[in-house]
Amino acid sequence: MIRSIYIQRSPSESTTIDTTLERYLPEVTPTKRPSTQRAEKMRIKPISARPRTI
Numbered sequence: 001m002i003r004s005i006y007i008q009r010s011p012s013e014s015t016t017i018d019t020t021l022e023r024y025l026p027e028v029t030p031t032k033r034p035s036t037q038r039a040e041k042m043r044i045k046p047i048s049a050r051p052r053t054i
Contacts, residue, residue, distance in 0.1 A: 021048055 021044050029037050 016052075018048055018052070 025041065025044060029040050032040070
């Protein structure tokens, strides 16, 4: 609480890395150079493919 303003954190706390990466690829990656786009896709693919444990 900064300056008596409450910020709802529930949505950000329930967001998973998979959800974030799925959103990142189509929204952010296309704005980068082609070589960077390929590298990001190659890095994100194995992360998204891993089974999740709680």
